[in-house]
Amino acid sequence: MIEAHQLTKRYGEKTAVDRLDFTVRPGTVTGFLGPNGAGKSTTMRMIVGLDAPTGGSVTVNGRRYAGHSAPLQEVGALLEAKAIHPGRSAFNHLMAQAYTHGIPRRRVEEVIAMTGLQSVARKRAGAFSLGMGQRLGIAAALLGDPATIMLDEPVNGLDPEGVLWIRNLLTALADEGRTVFVSSHLMSEMALVADHLIVVGRGRLLADTTVDDLVRQAGGDTVKVVSADPAKLRELLSGAGVEISGRAGSETLEVTGLSARAIGTKAAAAGIAVYELTPRSVSLEQAFMELTRDAVEYHGSTAADDRTAVEDHGTAEKTGSAA
Numbered sequence: 001m002i003e004a005h006q007l008t009k010r011y012g013e014k015t016a017v018d019r020l021d022f023t024v025r026p027g028t029v030t031g032f033l034g035p036n037g038a039g040k041s042t043t044m045r046m047i048v049g050l051d052a053p054t055g056g057s058v059t060v061n062g063r064r065y066a067g068h069s070a071p072l073q074e075v076g077a078l079l080e081a082k083a084i085h086p087g088r089s090a091f092n093h094l095m096a097q098a099y100t101h102g103i104p105r106r107r108v109e110e111v112i113a114m115t116g117l118q119s120v121a122r123k124r125a126g127a128f129s130l131g132m133g134q135r136l137g138i139a140a141a142l143l144g145d146p147a148t149i150m151l152d153e154p155v156n157g158l159d160p161e162g163v164l165w166i167r168n169l170l171t172a173l174a175d176e177g178r179t180v181f182v183s184s185h186l187m188s189e190m191a192l193v194a195d196h197l198i199v200v201g202r203g204r205l206l207a208d209t210t211v212d213d214l215v216r217q218a219g220g221d222t223v224k225v226v227s228a229d230p231a232k233l234r235e236l237l238s239g240a241g242v243e244i245s246g247r248a249g250s251e252t253l254e255v256t257g258l259s260a261r262a263i264g265t266k267a268a269a270a271g272i273a274v275y276e277l278t279p280r281s282v283s284l285e286q287a288f289m290e291l292t293r294d295a296v297e298y299h300g301s302t303a304a305d306d307r308t309a310v311e312d313h314g315t316a317e318k319t320g321s322a323a
């Protein structure tokens with residue numbers, strides 16, 4: 001279990017982590033999401049005592065990391081995959097860590113097998129690809145058989161087989177009752193593996209939620225309806241929990257809160273011809289971007305962004321219906 005209370009880190013004028021409160025629970029995979037520069041790595045460094053908080057606190061299994069007598073057995077972390085001596089073999093790198101923490105050689109062999117590094121374990125780690133380096137970093141994180149595992153961007157540099165392997169590994173670790181905390185700025189990847197999400201932006205907590213709730217909060221599902229009589233249809237569909245938008249003079253309505261089937265049935269009963277009925281789910285990526293829109297520090301710009309902006313402005317005349 002990881003618990004942060006008002007956790008804060010300032011670098012001079014810059015507040016990298018801003019009064020974060022969250023709990024990461026055992027038995028599930030918790031995704032730690034946020035755009036670049038959101039404060040994820042800084043938070044993770046503070047969890048394992050590599051950075052000192054400017055304010056607040058963070059504990060692992062009820063104690064500050066430094067307060068544990070055998071921290072490696074408490075929390076295993078992958079922060080910088082390439083933080084290894086380049087001349088040392090993977091085996092010797094792991095043995096050095098094991099030796100200084102009273103971990104037997106048998107466990108080194110186990111984690112090498114678990115991470116699929118057997119064939120390269122005696123090779124110089126400096127010659128490893130990014131993907132192999134990631135696997136070695138994960139092997140080191142698992143060395144102490146810790147109850148809490150924390151990985152910063154673990155799928156970086158992994159090929160599709162490696163990505164799948166990570167997914168299965170994280171799920172298996174959580175199923176064993178461990179606390180698994182994984183950062184990423186890829187919502188799509190997190191959605192496949194995480195049960196719970198902690199989302200940050202500019203150092204602040206934006207959401208502490210499940211994947212389903214995040215999508216629901218971002219607008220849930222909408223249905224595009226093109227009909228012969230949008231004004232009449234709008235009247236017909238209005239009701240509690242239903243939101244309808246559409247441009248004046250257009251045949252198109254965007255309806256939230258009703259299924260395509262319900263809309264089609266109501267339109268048919270009223271004799272309104274429907275030319276198009278298209279359900280549109282808010283993707284997780286959209287939900288994430290919606291949530292972090294104001295918290296993104298480094299914006300790019302593409303023609304597609306501009307188109308979206310124009311479309312947004314075009315959707316006037318919003319009608320919500322009160323209960």
Ligand SMILES: Nc1ncnc2c1ncn2[C@@H]1O[C@H](COP(=O)(O)OP(=O)(O)OP(=O)(O)O)[C@@H](O)[C@H]1O
Binds near residue numbers: 016037038042043
């Ligand atoms: N040692 C440091 N000195 C000064 N500023 C720092 C330092 N470390 C991080 N920062 C700043 O703090 C903010 C948060 O950085 P951090 O690396 O924690 O974000 P992140 O969410 O992990 O980003 P990314 O997804 O790009 O890895 C950034 O604006 C970064 O520039």
